[in-house]
Amino acid sequence: MRWHVAVVGVAATSWIFSPSCAMPQSRQQIPDFIVTAAAVYKPLAELRGQERFPEGAKLLLVHDGKRETLVPGFADSADANVSFDGSTVLFAGKQSAGDPWQIWELNLKDRTVRRVTNTTNDAERPFYLPGGRLVWAQRTAVGFQLQSSGDGRPAPKFLNPTAGEGIVPLTYTRASAFPADVLRDGRILFEAGFPLNEGSTAEMYLVYADGSGVESVRCDHGCARWGGTQLSSGDIVFTHGTSLARFTSSMAHEVTVNAPRGEYAGAIAETAGGAWLMSVRTPTATRFAVKMWMPGAATMQTVLAIDGEDLVEPVVVAPRSRPNRHPSGLHPWNYANLLTLDARVSRDGDLRRAPAAVRVEAQNAAGQAVPLGTAPVEKDGSFFVRVPGDKPIRFELLDFRGAVLRQEHGWFWARGGEQRICVGCHAGPERASENRVPDVLMRTTAPLDMTGAKIAAGASHGN
16 A cells, blocks of 8 residues: 655636525524535445445535535545644545545645545545544455554654554454544544444444454444434434434433434534534435534424435534544554453343353454353453454353353454453443452463464455
């Protein structure tokens, strides 16, 4: 993979579409925004490794009630993400129709663009990260995977080079993962199937900017949810398709958003006045249009609708808060150390029988489960193991006869060099650990090594 920083000129003169529908008189102040327009939009196609815009797409800039093509020199463009200072825009684009999607950056002042990635397969949905880096979805042999790298500009030295200079894969499963937002704490919100690496129901997960600490946002799994965006309040709002919901820090489960009836595409943009720009298909419409809604109001205001095109992923053009920069704590190892404090604890209910052992499995390059061995579980439910880094793994709890008491149906990973502690088995982020030293550390401070020579080469992340 190579980086190109050559500047490609784009004419500053804008082409204004002749209106296919009238823009409404402003009842609320409508900010400048960018939206993706497509003749065909397929929601959640990315989680199947498919094309969301099979007939192409174009980015439109809406300013003072007028719309123009943002990058007229491109055959296709989509996935706008505005920089923290509001001066540049990352986007996925194709200069020619036969090109793969690549990541580009547009300077809003002079309308010049520069190429950020140069890969043989599609690179889509970019987001700025603090510290001069970005994250995007890279198409691989096993679907889309999150990758991160520098943005091509001189930047301060990465806080911990062991997290990876240059291009760093951030997801390590054999199923698609697609970024949705970068939270204010620096973590990346992404979409994948549930159970992770196995299921097809859309769910939202979090991972740090070095690929460590992967977890579900909430453990109340059920119906599909996607299109998450963090609001200024810190809440994350998302769609179920025909309804909206949100996560708030005080609740261990999602909360319904009482919005007007419609089909919501997700990726909501919050305005400075607190209104939401949303991509909505109402019951009487055949296409997604951009609507503005003030939470709590009974109706929505149509901001932009174009006959024969879906309008999705609106993004406000304005400066915004810079997320925290994550100081990676990874060590230069090819393994990870995992400490569980009490495997008996679970959001699904504590185990009635005490587990005697934990079995660790990994997934090889063919997607087959490979047992790495078992480790004893102490009387207080604690265990401490060493596992292969950057590979799909999962746990099974066993009783003294070897029968399975509880098992993971999906897969997760730990980065090479990661040292991670969890409260219990699928305990949920709302559970806090007891203030005591776990029995396993009273017995030994050395993890049981399960790095396993049985594992073949890991899941492919080729471009």
